[in-house]
Amino acid sequence: MYIVVSIAILVTMVLALLRALKGPSVYDRVLAVNVFGTKTVLLLSVLAFFYGRPDFLDLALAYALVNMVGVLAVLEYFQNRTKRKSEAQDD
Numbered sequence: 001m002y003i004v005v006s007i008a009i010l011v012t013m014v015l016a017l018l019r020a021l022k023g024p025s026v027y028d029r030v031l032a033v034n035v036f037g038t039k040t041v042l043l044l045s046v047l048a049f050f051y052g053r054p055d056f057l058d059l060a061l062a063y064a065l066v067n068m069v070g071v072l073a074v075l076e077y078f079q080n081r082t083k084r085k086s087e088a089q090d091d
Helices: 002-022 026-051 055-090
Strands: none
Touching: 002 026, 026 055
16 A cells, blocks of 8 residues: 555656646746655655654655745745846836
8 A cells, every 4th residue: 555655656756847847937847846845755754654664754844844945945036036137127
């Protein structure tokens, strides 16, 4: 059962990676990277239960926090870059 779930998560990770590579806009790509990070947390959690290693859950939680902060930082960067471009065009 855990193997089927792991394979399903891996398939969705591949699909998210494809969307990150082919995304029509920057925001679609950032969203795909966020989905990939979330699926990584799910995969780590499934592997923790499969192998009986609760320390993997600590790694999954730490990765989830890093993923969230990273996505927010990237979105803030692109938002500020867009504002700077629009201000430069107004001048």
